[in-house]
Amino acid sequence: xxxxxxxxxxxxxxxxxxxxxxxxxxxxxxxxxxxxxxxxxxxxxxxxxxxxxxxxxxxxxxxxxxxxxxxxxxxxxxxxxxxxxxxxxxxxxxxxxxxxxxxxxxxxxxxxxxxxxxxxxxxxxxxxxxxxxxxxxxxxxxxxxxxxxxxxxxxxxxxxxxxxxxxxxxxxxxxxxxxxxxxxxxxxxxxxxxxxxxxxxxxxxxxxxxxxxxxxxxxxxxxxxxxxxxxxxxxxxxxxxxxxxxxxxxxxxxxxxxxxxxxxxx
Amino acid sequence: xxxxxxxxxxxxxxxxxxxxxxxxxxxxxxxxxxxxxxxxxxxxxxxxxxxxxxxxxxxxxxxxxxxxxxxxxxxxxxxxxxxxxxxxxxxxxxxxxxxxxxxxxxxxxxxxxxxxxxxxxxxxxxxxxxxxxxxxxxxxxxxxxxxxxxxxxxxxxxxxxxxxxxxxxxxxxxxxxxxxxxxxxxxxxxxxxxxxxxxxxxxxxxxxxxxxxxxxxxxxxxxxxxxxxxxxxxxxxxxxxxxxxxxxxxxxxxxxxxxxxxxxxxxxxxxxxxxxxxxxxxxxxxxxxxxxxxxxxxxxxxxxxxxx
Numbered sequence: 001x002x003x004x005x006x007x008x009x010x011x012x013x014x015x016x017x018x019x020x021x022x023x024x025x026x027x028x029x030x031x032x033x034x035x036x037x038x039x040x041x042x043x044x045x046x047x048x049x050x051x052x053x054x055x056x057x058x059x060x061x062x063x064x065x066x067x068x069x070x071x072x073x074x075x076x077x078x079x080x081x082x083x084x085x086x087x088x089x090x091x092x093x094x095x096x097x098x099x100x101x102x103x104x105x106x107x108x109x110x111x112x113x114x115x116x117x118x119x120x121x122x123x124x125x126x127x128x129x130x131x132x133x134x135x136x137x138x139x140x141x142x143x144x145x146x147x148x149x150x151x152x153x154x155x156x157x158x159x160x161x162x163x164x165x166x167x168x169x170x171x172x173x174x175x176x177x178x179x180x181x182x183x184x185x186x187x188x189x190x191x192x193x194x195x196x197x198x199x200x201x202x203x204x205x206x207x208x209x210x211x212x213x214x215x216x217x218x219x220x221x222x223x224x225x226x227x228x229x230x231x232x233x234x235x236x237x238x239x240x241x242x243x244x245x246x247x248x249x250x251x252x253x254x255x256x257x258x259x260x261x262x263x264x265x266x
Numbered sequence: 267x268x269x270x271x272x273x274x275x276x277x278x279x280x281x282x283x284x285x286x287x288x289x290x291x292x293x294x295x296x297x298x299x300x301x302x303x304x305x306x307x308x309x310x311x312x313x314x315x316x317x318x319x320x321x322x323x324x325x326x327x328x329x330x331x332x333x334x335x336x337x338x339x340x341x342x343x344x345x346x347x348x349x350x351x352x353x354x355x356x357x358x359x360x361x362x363x364x365x366x367x368x369x370x371x372x373x374x375x376x377x378x379x380x381x382x383x384x385x386x387x388x389x390x391x392x393x394x395x396x397x398x399x400x401x402x403x404x405x406x407x408x409x410x411x412x413x414x415x416x417x418x419x420x421x422x423x424x425x426x427x428x429x430x431x432x433x434x435x436x437x438x439x440x441x442x443x444x445x446x447x448x449x450x451x452x453x454x455x456x457x458x459x460x461x462x463x464x465x466x467x468x469x470x471x472x473x474x475x476x477x478x479x480x481x482x483x484x485x486x487x488x489x490x491x492x493x494x495x496x497x498x499x500x501x502x503x504x505x506x507x508x509x510x511x512x513x514x515x516x517x518x519x520x521x522x523x524x525x526x527x528x529x530x531x532x533x534x535x536x537x538x539x540x541x542x543x544x545x546x547x548x549x550x551x552x553x554x555x556x557x558x559x560x561x562x563x564x565x566x567x568x569x570x571x572x573x574x
Contacts, residue, residue, distance in 0.1 A: 016361030092357030101346035
C-alpha cells in the first residue's frame with residue numbers, strides 16, 4: 001500500500017504540474033492530424049491497393065508514429081520528470097518522507113515506477129489510438145506495432161535512471177536536462193554511427209577502443225529505436241546487445257542512485 | 267518506560283567542500299524521554315536541536331553512539347509506524363488539498379484507505395481546519411499550514427510525536443488551541459517531543475526539558491528543577507516588629523527584602539514551620555509564602571550566557 005501511494009504520488013504530481021495534460025494534448029493533436037491525413041481523398045484511394053502495398057503503407061505510418069513518439073518521449077521525459085527528484089529532496093519535504101515507515105530504496109523505486117507508469121499510460125494512448133485508426137482504416141492489423149509501447153517505455157526507463165542519479169547527486173533538474181540532451185542527441189547518435197563516421201577520423205586502436213568502450217557502457221537510444229522498427233516490420237533483430245547493455249546501464253544508475261540516497265543525510 | 271533513549275550520541279558533518287574540518291553538531295549526547303512526557307528541547311540557533319530530532323527519525327545518521335526508540339534500535343524502520351512528525355518549515359505538495367495531504371501522508375504511515383478516511387475528518391476538526399479540507403493548500407496561510415501539519419503528525423495515531431516549532435506563524439489564539447491539543451494528547455498517554463524557541467510555550471506545556479548548546483546537553487530536568495533557584499523561600503507579611511526581625515536574622519539567617527518581606531534559604535519544612543510559628547506567636551499575618559523560581563527564559567539566558 002505504501003509503495004502504491006508513492007507510485008500514484010508521482011502520477012498525481014505529473015497531473016498537477018500539467019505534464020500529463022501536456023503529453024495528452026500533444027498526443028491528441030498528433031492523433032487528430034493522423035485522422036485528418038488518412039481521410040484525405042488521395043489516401044482514400046489507397047484502400048484499393050494490393051495487400052503488400054497496404055502493409056508497406058501501414059508500416060510506414062507506424063514507423064513515423066514511432067519516430068514522433070520517441071522525440072515526444074525524450075522531450076517530455078527531460079522536461080517533465082527531471083524535477084521529480086529535486087522537488088522530492090527539498091527541505092521540509094524529504095524530512096517528512098523519511099520520517100515515514102518506508103525505506104529509502106522503496107521511496108526511490110516508487111518514484112521510478114511512477115515515472116514509468118506515467119509514460120506507459122501516455123504511450124498506450126498515443127500508440128494504441130494510432131494503431132486502431134490505421135488498422136481500421138486499412139484493414140491491416142499489425143499487433144507487433146504495440147510492442148513499441150514496451151520498447152519506448154524501456155528507452156525511457158534507461159534515460160530516467162540517469163535523470164534520477166543526477167537528481168539525487170546534484171538536486172538540479174537543469175543539469176539533468178542538459179546532460180541528457182548532450183548524451184541522447186549528440187553523444188549517443190555519434191557513437192551509434194561510430195563505424196561510419198567516427199572511425200574515419202580516429203584510426204588508432206586506442207581511439208577505437210575508447211569509442212567502443214563508451215558505446216557499450218552508454219545507453220543506445222538510436223539502436224533501441226532501430227530494434228523497435230525491426231520488430232514492427234516483422235524483421236529479424238540482428239543483435240539484442242543494445243537492449244542488454246542499456247538494461248545494464250539502467251540497473252547500474254538506479255543502484256548507484258539508491259546507494260547514494262541511502263548514505264546521505266538530509 | 268523509556269520511549270527515547272540515546273547514549274553517547276555524536277554527529278559530525280563535513281565542513282564546506284573546500285574546508286575539510288568537521289563540524290560537530292552533537293557531542294556525547296545521552297538522554298531519555300519517558301512514556302507520557304511532554305519533553306521540550308531548548309537551545310539557541312545552531313545548538314543541534316533539529317539534528318537531534320533528525321537523528322531520532324533516521325533522516326540523519328549518527329556518527330557514533332546508540333539510539334533506541336520504544337526500546338528498539340532505529341535501524342529498523344518499523345518504529346516509524348508509531349511516530350508522527352511535524353518538521354520545521356514543512357513543505358507539503360502544494361497541489362493537494364488539506365484532506366488529500368492527510369490521505370497521502372496517512373497512507374505513507376502504513377494506514378489503510380479506510381482508516382485514513384475515517385480519521386482525517388476527526389483530526390481536521392481537532393485542528394479547526396474542517397471547512398478548508400477541500401481547498402488547495404497553496405491558498406493556506408502559515409497558521410493554517412501549521413494546523414494541517416499537526417493533524418498530519420497525528421493522523422496515524424502515533425505514540426510518539428515530534429513537533430518542530432509547531433506554533434511558528436500561529437496567532438495567540440491558535441497557539442492556545444495548539445497547547446490544548448498537546449495537553450489532550452498527553453492525557454491520552456502520548457509522548458510528545460517539542461522543539462521550540464518559545465520558552466514561555468515550553469514552560470506552559472512541557473513537564474521535562476533539556477537545554478542544548480553547541481551540541482552538548484547542558485541541563486535536563488523537570489520545569490521545576492530547571493527553574494528552581496535553590497531553596498529560597500519568600501515570606502510576605504504584615505508589619506514586622508524589630509524584635510521579630512532580630513529573631514529571624516539571628517536564628518534563621520533570614521535576609522530582609524523590603525519592609526515586610528524576607529527571604530530564608532532552607533530545604534527543611536521544619537524550619538519553615540518554626541518561622542511560621544514565630545510569626546504567628548508575634549501576631550504577624552502571613553500574606554504569602556512562596557518558593558522562589560526563576561523564569562525559564564531567565565534560566566535559559568543565564569545558562570547560555572555562562573556557556574558562551
